[in-house]
Amino acid sequence: MTVKLAFIGFGGVGQGLLQILLEKENELRLEEGLETQVVAVADVMKGSVYNPNGLDGNQLLSLAKEKRPLSEYIGDSSTITGLDSIRTIQETNADVIVEVTFTDVNTGQPAIDHCRAAFEKGKSVITTNKGPVALAYQELSEAAENNGAFFGFEGTVMSGTPALRLPRETLCGNKIHQITGILNGTTNYMLTEMEKGSSYEEALKKAQEQGFAEADPTSDVEGYDARYKAVILSNVVMQTPMIAANVPCTGITEVTQEMLHEAVKEGKRIRLVAKITRTESGVKAVIQPEKLDETNPLAAVPGATNAILYECDLAGPIFLTGAGAGLKETGFSLLIDLIHFTRQKAAVKQ
Template sequence: MKHICLSIIGFGVVGQGLAELLTTKQALLRHDFGLEVTLISVANARHGFIYREDGLDIPTLLELAAARRPLTEHPGIQHWAHPLDGLQATGGDVLAEATGTNLRDAEPGMSHIRAALAQGMHVITANKGPAALAAQELFALAQQHAVQLRMESTVMAGTPVLSTIREGMAGTSVSAIRGILNGTTNYILSAMSTGRDYREVLAEAQALGFAEADPTADVEGYDALAKILILAFLVFGRSLKPADVFRQGITSITGEQVRRAIENDRRIKLIASLVSHPENDTLEAKVVPIELPLSDPLSRVDGVMNAITIHSDTLLEVTVIGPGAGRIQTGQGLLADLLAIAHTQ
């Protein structure tokens, strides 16, 4: 039986989703994967970092979080006010970094990941900030310390995109990627195709929890842009900056444009794309609304679903469709990465 001591920093929706899966799938992990995972530490911004060498009780943690009570009420723990201090003092085998995405300087996730890698911990992350802004640096640091850095959840939550391209499609030469990488904008555009108004649908999406109170990151294309930066490095080995991506959101799309597209047997979708131009060694990166013909599989992906089409030499087109957000769905991406690390130990 393999044994992994796990630390989760960022015990919000995603961190709790992973913790819940560790409980509900404990028997499966033991039976099918020969793996025992002990959650030794957890941290959030409000309550700091808690640690128990023999392991924390996950149901107790989830109950405390649901009741908005301090995690420090867990019995028998050591406590640090700052997560980074606690992580450096206690370590572990794997860090699951699940703090919120910050596309300005990627903190505090960047510091957490750097510290974990530097002290020989593997890292799995759902945080788009460090992955989008500093993937090259972080992968080099992981290699330097002979550990793994995995980030499946950063692109389409638990839907296997990165592992499909990097492992399932190993040996292919990818020439382009096109995707619907944001569920909020896809929900809005799908609803507008039935004749509804943008503002009405946005308000509904916010009420349903599909959109934030400030929806800028989604509707202006910044969330999809971050995912394009991640894919640019992991698939094409190119470190792009946000300014290298041509970005246009959906806020200027009118009902008339949507109706006209439908009359022409087309659908408007916010498409994030990367196209390699080997003749001049460039990588074209865009996030823009595009009218797609109904023959394009991406045109038929509706609601909050995500999808990505990978163009390559040997497989031509491969399209992966699945959820791109959600507590359990994103937790599943972290769990898959954890199992991939355990498999190599």
């Protein structure tokens, strides 16, 4: 099965997926029956290029690496440049839209409009953007289903670690009554560095130097990133709509080195924890620093690693840990979705 792809956004994550597809081309064809063909790329900074007969992946990666515009792509007479993102979605022959733009998590845009445009055309979407799943999950899921499209978003919570697919598929049949997690690698890295003796400012600087924190770290350190991920877990795993603005959220800006050292003396660790709980009155969520016993598996999670604990009625506690960031890891999350899209299509044909 050859799947035609259009990349909307072509930063590190999109390039990471394309690199994986090139590296594993033979394996994916032999093991999954998956063949891919990139037909279009549209990026707000790099420009766009489209060829219905396919684009050369290595040339696309070279242009990106050399920071040259996509208009310099050397193709045949069928090659078109200059389409914006919506026209790329609507007017190209892509089967799957790889939506990896930078999204405003307050509005979910432009990714929500990209998903809407794709589903209206019956095209499937795989994305790592939190905005659409946190802010418009119900609408977009229904639009995908009504138009026979696939909506994949595995990478929105823990990158390539399957924090969504595990409970939805492997743990199906269980009622999950609580989810607790360390869902932001930047803050976990900073807290562990502060435990080792760094000040808050020093820990933040190290996180930025390591590429874990942005130049403006507000979304991470104030807990907003973890809050959106908690909302996604409520929407998808608990199947309960939740509004991010209604979730109490406290970040790590008030956590001091002294507080961390005192916790260690008590045999505890302070971590920024997202907690989503099913109660008699509905599903509640909260993001805040918590003092965890050393016996709690979340307490032992080091550095920029993420982790999540599902409390199940049948299976008991299920603990999952792995990388919550990284270009190749996040690119892998898109591959997970692409493989499941292929399997779903194959099952429908049988």
